[in-house]
Amino acid sequence: MMQQSSGDLDDLYMEIILDHYKSPRNRADLSHISDDETHENPSCGDTLKLEVLMGDDGRIKSVLFDGHGCAISTASASLMSERLPGKTREEARQFIDAFLKVLRGEEHPSRLEEWGDLAVLGGVVQFPLRIKCATLAWHALEKTLEELIP
Amino acid sequence: MMQQSSGDLDDLYMEIILDHYKSPRNRADLSHISDDETHENPSCGDTLKLEVLMGDDGRIKSVLFDGHGCAISTASASLMSERLPGKTREEARQFIDAFLKVLRGEEHPSRLEEWGDLAVLGGVVQFPLRIKCATLAWHALEKTLEELIP
Amino acid sequence: MGRTSGFFMTSDARSTDPLTERLLADPRGFLGDDVRNEFPLLAANPDLIYLDSAATSQKPEAVLSAIDRYYRQDNANVHRSLYDLAERSTMAFEDSRRVVESYLNAASHREIIFTRGTTEALNLLAWSLSELLVTEGDIILVSTLEHHANFVPWQQAAIRKGAELLLIPALKDGTLDLDFLSTLEKDSRADRVKITAVAHISNAFGTIHPVRAISRWCRERGIPLVLDAAQSLPHLPIDVQASGADFLAFSGHKVYGPMGSGVLWGREEWLEKMPPWQTGGEMISMVKPEKSTWNELPYKFEAGTPDVAAAVGLAAALKWMKDTGVERLEAREHELGLYTYKRLSSLEGLTLYGPSDPFRRRAVFSFNLEGIHSHDVAQYMNTVGVAIRSGHHCAQPAMRLMGIPSTARASLALYNTHEDIDKLIDAVKGVQEYFR
Amino acid sequence: MGRTSGFFMTSDARSTDPLTERLLADPRGFLGDDVRNEFPLLAANPDLIYLDSAATSQKPEAVLSAIDRYYRQDNANVHRSLYDLAERSTMAFEDSRRVVESYLNAASHREIIFTRGTTEALNLLAWSLSELLVTEGDIILVSTLEHHANFVPWQQAAIRKGAELLLIPALKDGTLDLDFLSTLEKDSRADRVKITAVAHISNAFGTIHPVRAISRWCRERGIPLVLDAAQSLPHLPIDVQASGADFLAFSGHKVYGPMGSGVLWGREEWLEKMPPWQTGGEMISMVKPEKSTWNELPYKFEAGTPDVAAAVGLAAALKWMKDTGVERLEAREHELGLYTYKRLSSLEGLTLYGPSDPFRRRAVFSFNLEGIHSHDVAQYMNTVGVAIRSGHHCAQPAMRLMGIPSTARASLALYNTHEDIDKLIDAVKGVQEYFR
């Protein structure tokens, strides 16, 4: 008899995720960024470009992204871009770190509970093959922050 | 249930074969022949040296062999060495050809019936893995005749 | 109607095939839908709509029991052993080779080399043929639509030899642009081409490539043609002697046989000249410290203990296909393909890739839904029991050509039915609804 | 008693092993003879005395049903597919990898690469390691007692790279002459050695080679040591981290698993640096016309659709061994080996090859009868139901060393009994009578 996968479809595609997929926040045309700086999920071939603007106060002013990935990667980028502004680079780094720990299964998804809408991404851990979708934007952000001139 | 192989052991090791194995005719020390001229059955690693002496009348005077192979290859060499003397090279070649045809299954073993003791080697065709044993000496003879100065 | 009268002989033409015409007159008369019950996994999962046979096929009872029986009755190492059990095992192995030989209509059993699958067969070829034929400045010609298994090994061989990997371009409809061959002649690059390797059917778009035209071009120039038949052998009768190819590779697991089984067929003249690839037991004649000599064909290319059970299972699969009737299978699938094509291409918001001429394609249907990512399509379909694949299908260069990262892909085998396709169509509508 | 307390840890010493002592006190108490009944082929052939397990083992019911169950319940291609069936298949595959990881006590699942068998594993290594490490004038060190699978691939790599294949010599008793290593140091050839590859147990003579001494020598010089464990894994508990080796290869079919299964274990630091060998699907990251990049470990070394059923069957075999108790199996076999040694060596007109110290050998008994060729011995024994092997056992250099073309070889597995050995002894006498 077929044994169904552990996760229920609606645990993956929560309302909030579908909303951000259909109407992504902070998606912009970033064609001025060279293709060499594209971030990629090699397991599916999807790509993402990211632009981080810093304010004079050393805090992130805005995060923009470009790319047409799956619902999970798009919603994850969109949710991330909403949440990041206002943080210092160090705060952002800790934030990324905590997120990736949950998605890698090293911490319980409840860790995300205080993160507002972002918490819905905790449901992805039940779908191992989609974890790379949820983390694509975050790895991209990690890399972008590293490369930012201090 | 186990299915026995088509051949019976005594069809392979006929009296005559065992006799020639235990008391090979025309086996001699051929250490004066170089190892490069050794004939080999690569599937088992056995080797054979052969010396053919021609008479003034253009007929084979004697065939000597050296080597310690299995019962089949030894008996085959021994039987061959008894039978060959007196034949011209052309006759020997036809003889070899006929023998190999039987052993390859291209002709019926009854073809060997008029060949005296040699006929017993016809039983080997029921043991496919031993056919190379029976033909080793004959291939060696074929090659030796080719290389004989005319 | 001879065995070569199937699609292979007419693959460059369209709809002149008598089979197709007979079929169109009596679309579903060839084989009952209860063939599904011969496949234990499908019989045990009546709600599963399995549409990923291009990745791997399910196995009929006949194959599973042949494997099991081998281990229970005949298991032993092969060749050179003098006890009955080993003799039975050797016979099982060599008889399987004869079954493949006859299925492909090869000239001799010496032309049949057992491999783990298409990938291993193509790696063997890429290494051995490039050792034999390719030097600096030469060209290895493949197509833009290849599976990575018929792409990366040639690319690596080219890098190793300082040669160039050249790609036959493809058009937006997923067919090859053979005008490129004339271009090669004009700028005289044709003279530098030493090997050509193409798929018979594309696993990304289902295109049947014009093998006869390519093989004619190769033959005129004495260039060996390697055919990746991983996607065609399950669907078309193939006669290697009539094929015009010099080598052909396929995987048993895609043709109702077990995993770990596969075949490289090659013309004896070529195989004789080629150096062995893997070395070790079985494939040698004499081993000395400085140098070794090789066994005769096909053993020269089969190093180590072979997977006899896999060979036995593959032979059982080919026998099962033959018994069922390769042409009947072909007709059934073709008809189901026409139905699938018609239904999918009539859907709104769905882009179907590959040739628009349904007679130039087979069994594989790659598509995308407007505004919905292929992975989300597949994820949704799983919940309604429809198993399809999404991704780049190991054909990144082909995806890049279409300007997409991935597609959703439904692929057919002979256990699929019209009802399966109806459920697929419902599932497409469900996805569109869910992500509206 | 920890898992590393078995023979491996003491393989250079003699008879200090607590296991051996326990065993000698209670020789047959470890496992009943009815274990034979768990092997369907043996159960169905009560008159068969199977003494060719060094060539391939018979398979227990647990293995056959694991394979069959996989095809009936979980069959699908692995990785990257979003439907439940593919997820189950992927889990079955990766769980099997974890079973191997834990059986070998590897540091990570990334160190476990599935291959078709020992031969494929060693071909992979010979290619990839020589690409990484060997240039003109270097030395690859193997022994005179290797199976062709651990000889010819290194020989060919040496030829390709303009390097030298050097052989650790062996003594007439079938043990390695390790003084040679000191010689290498004196004439400073040691500095040119880039790879060492030896068998753990010789398939020709049953010698347990002094792996610890060799590995100490290699470690001091930073030379990677490749261990061919085809003949040891079925008989000894092995802990790769404690082994001192850097790579280890074995075949599933010799260790109660299916044909077509095998493993290459390698230390992650090495595997990371090594280039892939076969290329194609699964093992890539990005494929572009000019160049490709590779997937992470272990997938970098697993091109194409893997034989999932074989991996599942191998895992079932290792689990079965673990459940039965590896140390109990070892003790049983060791005891039977001592009995075999004693009985064979007491026969007139029989030359037994290999170490005269029965504690330095295991499971394999190569012999010749005075005046009777090994093939005639095997042929006769078949008629009385005793299945042994005769020939060069894919070890021509080892045979040459002994000045013989071939031997008769009886080899043991845990389904063999004292009665089997008694029948073997009777059969030897029968042969001597027949050919008297």
Ligand SMILES: Cc1ncc(COP(=O)(O)O)c(C=O)c1O
């Ligand atoms: C066209 C084509 N070639 C090669 C392969 C590789 O086959 P395998 O993974 O069985 O080696 C496939 C299967 O995915 C394929 O579709």
Ligand SMILES: Cc1ncc(COP(=O)(O)O)c(C=O)c1O
């Ligand atoms: C010591 C040794 N190495 C390698 C091999 C080759 O193993 P396989 O034929 O399973 O690849 C064998 C098996 O005969 C062996 O005994």
Ligand code: FES
């Ligand atoms: S499928 Fe590519 S990022 Fe989700």
Ligand code: FES
């Ligand atoms: S076994 Fe070698 S010739 Fe007969």
